Each structure stands twice: as C-alpha cells, then as structure tokens.
Amino acid sequence: MLTEKQIRALCDIAGTENVFFDSESIEKYAQDETPDMKYQPDTVIILPCISCVKELVGFCNDEKVPIVPRGAGTGTTGGCLPVHGGVVLSFEKLNKIIDIDENNLMAVVEPGVITGNLHAEVEKKGLFYPVDPASLDSCTVGGNVAENSGGPRAVKYGVTGDYVCGIKAVLPDGTDFVFGGKIVKNVMGYNIPGILVGSEGTLAVFKEITFKLIPKPHFVSDLLVPFASIRDAALTVSRILRSKIVPSAIEFMDKSSIDAVGKLLDRKMPYGEAGAHLLIQLDSSDGDEAEKIYEKVGGICMENNAEDVLVADNSQMKEKLWEARRKIREAIKPISPVKRSSDVVVPRFKIPDLLESIYLLQDKHKIRFINYGHAGDGNVHVNILKENMEDSVWNEKLPVVLDELYAIVVGMGGAISGEHGIGLVQKKYLRKAVGNREIKIMTDIKKLFDPNNIMNPGKIF
Numbered sequence: 001m002l003t004e005k006q007i008r009a010l011c012d013i014a015g016t017e018n019v020f021f022d023s024e025s026i027e028k029y030a031q032d033e034t035p036d037m038k039y040q041p042d043t044v045i046i047l048p049c050i051s052c053v054k055e056l057v058g059f060c061n062d063e064k065v066p067i068v069p070r071g072a073g074t075g076t077t078g079g080c081l082p083v084h085g086g087v088v089l090s091f092e093k094l095n096k097i098i099d100i101d102e103n104n105l106m107a108v109v110e111p112g113v114i115t116g117n118l119h120a121e122v123e124k125k126g127l128f129y130p131v132d133p134a135s136l137d138s139c140t141v142g143g144n145v146a147e148n149s150g151g152p153r154a155v156k157y158g159v160t161g162d163y164v165c166g167i168k169a170v171l172p173d174g175t176d177f178v179f180g181g182k183i184v185k186n187v188m189g190y191n192i193p194g195i196l197v198g199s200e201g202t203l204a205v206f207k208e209i210t211f212k213l214i215p216k217p218h219f220v221s222d223l224l225v226p227f228a229s230i231r232d233a234a235l236t237v238s239r240i241l242r243s244k245i246v247p248s249a250i251e252f253m254d255k256s257s258i259d260a261v262g263k264l265l266d267r268k269m270p271y272g273e274a275g276a277h278l279l280i281q282l283d284s285s286d287g288d289e290a291e292k293i294y295e296k297v298g299g300i301c302m303e304n305n306a307e308d309v310l311v312a313d314n315s316q317m318k319e320k321l322w323e324a325r326r327k328i329r330e331a332i333k334p335i336s337p338v339k340r341s342s343d344v345v346v347p348r349f350k351i352p353d354l355l356e357s358i359y360l361l362q363d364k365h366k367i368r369f370i371n372y373g374h375a376g377d378g379n380v381h382v383n384i385l386k387e388n389m390e391d392s393v394w395n396e397k398l399p400v401v402l403d404e405l406y407a408i409v410v411g412m413g414g415a416i417s418g419e420h421g422i423g424l425v426q427k428k429y430l431r432k433a434v435g436n437r438e439i440k441i442m443t444d445i446k447k448l449f450d451p452n453n454i455m456n457p458g459k460i461f
C-alpha cells in the first residue's frame with residue numbers, strides 16, 4: 001500500500017488529474033489479454049508528458065515501489081500485470097509520431113503510438129514499417145519493443161527488433177540514457193537496444209524509439225490456399241521456402257480455427273470444409289516479378305495437393321481474408337473462455353513434424369487444441385481448450401500437456417515463445433528450455449539495470 005506521503009508526491013509530479021486510485025478507474029489496468037488473470041495495482045498514472053517519466057521512476061526507486069510500464073494491455077502472457085501492486089505507468093496518451101524522416105528512412109515516435117497508426121502515417125509517404133502483429137489496431141510500439149513482437153510479415157521482413165535503431169529510456173534509478181539514433185549501423189560497444197528489445201518492462205522505461213523504415217512494395221498478392229490434409233499444408237510451407245521464394249507472409253489455420261472465426265464473423269468461410277488453409281502474401285516492387293512469383297507459388301501449392309488457389313483480387317476481399325486471420329484469437333474465447341495459448345517456434349523446416357506431434361499430443365490427452373499461426377516462421381499458436389472439463393482434471397492435465405509440448409519443441413531446437421514473451425504465465429517453463437548459465441547471464445543483466453528489482457517485478461524469471 002502506498003502511504004499518504006507517497007501519493008501526494010506522485011500527484012505533485014504527474015498532476016492529481018492523472019493519478020488514479022479508485023477501483024473503477026484502475027480495474028482495466030488489473031488485466032490484459034491473458035485469460036483468467038487479475039492483479040490490482042495500487043495506483044495507475046496515465047502519463048501526461050514524457051518529461052515526468054524520469055522523476056516518477058526515480059521517486060519509485062527511492063521508495064522501492066514497483067513500476068509496471070503499460071502500453072495497450074494486449075499482451076497475452078501477463079507482462080503488464082502488477083503482480084506486486086505498485087504503480088502502473090500507462091503510455092496510452094504518449095502517442096505522438098515525432099518525426100517521419102524521408103531522407104534517412106526513419107520514424108521517431110513516443111512509445112504509446114498504436115502500431116497500425118504508425119503504418120498508416122508512414123505509408124502516406126510511400127514508406128513501410130512492416131511489423132504487423134495481429135493486434136496492430138490496438139497494441140502500442142512500446143509494447144511491441146518490450147515483447148519483440150512479430151506478425152505475419154516476419155517471414156520476409158523480420159520482427160520489431162530488426163527495426164529498432166535507437167532508444168531513449170529511463171533507468172530504474174531515474175537517470176536518462178540514449179543508445180543509437182537515426183543510424184542503421186552502430187558498433188560503439190555493446191548492443192544495448194538489442195538487450196532492451198524483448199525485456200518485457202523489466203529493465204528500463206522507454207521514452208522514445210527510432211525505427212528504420214523501408215520503401216513500400218507496390219505489388220501485393222494475397223492467396224488463400226485450402227488443403228484437405230494438414231500435413232500437405234505444412235509440407236507446402238517448407239517447399240515454398242526451399243524454392244528460394246520468401247513470401248511476406250505464410251499463415252496457417254486449421255479447420256477448428258476456420259470454423260471458429262466463421263462463427264464469430266457470422267460469415268460462410270471460403271473452403272470452410274478444408275482441413276487447413278494457408279494464407280500467403282507475396283509482394284514486390286516490380287510488377288513482372290510479382291506475377292512470376294505468384295504463379296510459381298500457386299504452382300507449388302497445386303503440386304502439393306492444394307484443393308485450389310484463391311487469389312484475392314480486390315482490396316475488400318484481401319481485407320476480409322486478413323480480418324478472418326486476425327480475429328481467430330477472439331473467435332476462440334466463446335468456445336472456451338478458459339484456455340492456454342502457447343506460441344512455440346521451431347526451425348521452419350520442422351513445421352510438418354511439429355504440427356504432426358501437436359495433433360498426436362491432443363489425441364493422446366483427449367484435450368482439444370485449436371492451432372494457427374505464422375507457419376512461415378515455424379511459429380504456431382497452440383490453443384489448449386478447457387471447454388467443459390472439470391477444474392480438477394484441467395489443473396492436472398494442463399501442466400503435463402505443456403511439459404510434453406515444450407519437450408517436443410526444445411527437442412526440435414525450438415523455443416517456448418516466438419513472440420508473446422515469458423511474462424508471468426510462461427516463467428515456470430523457462431528453465432526447462434534455457435540452461436542455468438544462460439539464465440544467470442540474464443539475471444545478472446537484470447540486477448545491473450535494476451538492483452532494487454522495482455521494474456515489473458515477478459516477470460520472466
């Protein structure tokens with residue numbers, strides 16, 4: 001609990017009108033998109049300006065009050081939940097795009113910018129920020145950096161960290177620091193932005209981020225490819241990649257995902273009877289090349305037993321296909337409000353083996369999974385559903401299923417999280433996938449940045 005004196009000090013720094021204590025106002029900040037989890041903060045500060053971050057953080061450090069930075073709360077591993085109470089610092093109003101620099105192909109932004117807004121603004125100038133988490137209409141770039149988020153276009157364009165050139169941040173002791181800037185190369189010592197990317201709010205509070213931009217590709221084709229068999233769909237992914245064509249996205253959806261999203265959107269899905277769909281996006285700046293790769297990829301799909309190749313030839317149809325893909329997560333909620341979502345990743349060529357093992361695991365434990373994800377990255381969202389299962393059976397089965405799933409993934413040279421992070425819900429599994437020495441290097445880094453353990457305590461380790 002904060003003392004009267006501490007409350008007064010926070011109000012003096014941030015302005016009383018920006019500091020919230022009443023249960024109605026702070027309710028929203030006690031949860032994110034992680035199912036079934038709630039942790040009440042002592043207070044929520046909706047940051048009114050970047051300049052007050054430093055003083056707030058320094059004060060919390062002096063008083064040993066936990067700080068939890070928060071973007072939009074779309075995280076799915078409990079990353080922004082205040083497990084030890086304290087102060088939630090919400091960046092929701094710090095959403096200014098400070099500069100889009102067309103000469104240097106850079107964007108400088110505040111952390112609360114919604115990712116989709118950054119896309120729209122840079123695209124007006126013929127530029128492209130390709131990182132596209134399915135939550136892009138609501139998540140913030142600060143959250144994306146803290147989680148090193150990816151999206152469907154990671155196959156060709158990489159993840160958030162590949163675009164971070166500079167970070168201005170505040171250390172837990174309240175001191176400012178800057179690493180990098182509008183430069184695409186920088187070897188002045190350690191790659192500190194590389195350490196802050198994916199740090200899940202546990203090392204420092206970001207105040208300003210500089211992202212690299214690229215020219216926007218002009219020719220984009222979207223193909224929906226139905227398969228009777230999941231294995232054929234998975235093998236097709238490997239064969240496309242082996243053909244040396246790198247699509248901008250290769251998304252996989254199994255039949256249960258297609259059914260769920262059709263129900264949510266109250267829409268008959270194209271090829272709704274198929275066992276699996278691939279949604280493939282191809283892009284190029286050259287029209288002739290675009291046509292060649294699209295014909296080649298279509299050919300590979302048909303050679304690998306695709307039932308058809310549907311080409312989305314207008315923007316409305318493209319949007320409908322992608323809307324369906326983005327809504328799968330939401331579509332699963334009514335089927336099973338309690339579920340466990342895992343975002344495992346394996347070397348791309350192992351995708352057919354991973355999917356086969358996942359379905360065997362489901363049959364072995366008689367528990368239903370809904371699987372979809374970024375197949376082109378080897379990254380699958382495995383949703384383990386509780387449905388009507390008794391609580392006691394679920395509590396017994398879930399850890400066993402997760403243990404076996406993660407053992408399979410680690411055995412394939414993979415990782416237990418490809419994009420959602422460790423946060424709170426995955427931390428007990430981290431040690432099964434990462435060695436003691438490697439964990440020690442990470443905890444030593446944490447101690448160096450945050451000796452008082454005030455930054456988002458209780459996460460990752």
Ligand SMILES: Cc1cc2nc3c(=O)[nH]c(=O)nc-3n(C[C@H](O)[C@H](O)[C@H](O)COP(=O)(O)OP(=O)(O)OC[C@H]3O[C@@H](n4cnc5c(N)ncnc54)[C@H](O)[C@@H]3O)c2cc1C
Nearest residue numbers: 071072073074075079134140143146149150200201206419
């Ligand atoms: C429907 C849906 C689809 C999704 N699809 C994807 C996807 O395709 N790919 C993907 O990678 N993820 C996806 N996610 C997960 C989520 O959207 C991402 O992790 C996203 O980056 C979180 O951003 P946020 O602004 O909501 O951050 P929050 O959830 O608010 O916070 C996430 C973490 O960032 C830290 N943080 C936030 N701001 C700062 C800051 N200024 N300084 C330091 N730390 C900070 C927090 O402390 C926390 O640890 C999806 C989620 C949903 C609900």
